[in-house]
Amino acid sequence: MAEWLAMGGHGFYIWGSYGVTALFMIVETILVIRHKRTLLQRLGRMMRMNSEVE
């Protein structure tokens, strides 16, 4: 396993590339999903507040 991870001495560069790519893609996915969810909640709350006022 360790030998495989070493990737013939290029391990740092390979895992540095794939790691950062995975990190960015996962973080972007989380941000986009969370942004939409919080937006829906906020709009829902605003609507309920407005309907109570009317």
Add this chain to the structure above:
Amino acid sequence: MNLFKYSAPSIFYPLAGRLATGFAIAAVLLLAIGLYMSFFVAPTDYKQGEGYRIMFIHVPAAWMSMFIYLVMAAWAAAGMIWRTRLSSMMASALAPTGAMFTFIALWTGALWGKPMWGAWWVWDARLTSELILLFLYIGYMAMESAIDDPRRAARACGLLALVGVINIPIIYYSVKWWNTLHQGASIKMSESGGIESSMTEIMLWTMLIMTFACWFYTIAVALTRVRSIILERESKTVWVKEMLQQGEK
């Protein structure tokens, strides 16, 4: 079937949701297959050993950075010409993902260049024009958030996107026009119309699968992001109110 009805945000919104889910599942599957092939199927390179495996993420990211920019500029132009708000929203939804892939192309390129060329960065024609592409994406996003009125923002950003399109062929052909350190295209359309490549069959398939994975990922993320933009812009409309009452997820 009248496709133009999908240009109405209220009709496009649920469709985009279903599409995003479908493409997300496809992206995860292709990514799993592509990664497995990248590490366990693709053979060791006779010259670069294992280091070349960075190629399976570097090249798709670079292709996506250019492809997304062209799609973004097309949507921006459509939004400007036909004044369709949804088109400009689509362009804004693509910009962050395009910027991400541009950064990843530069990052993985540096990590591949260090062991192979001995340098993280070189002011080489391709690297420099790719860096300019990153600034174009950031400029697009900055301008879009700086201008309050969506209509004026769509016009200004549309113009910037179109002006920036000239940079894409420069990136693509830079390796041919200038004597650059960056290698030439390994995958070309041969005269006989097929794909001609200096890579082994397996490497080519791995590359294509990773590219489709990144493409489907982009579609899923952009469609989800455009739904948020639609909600923000159309929060006062009746259809959004009705949807909220039904407790849309």
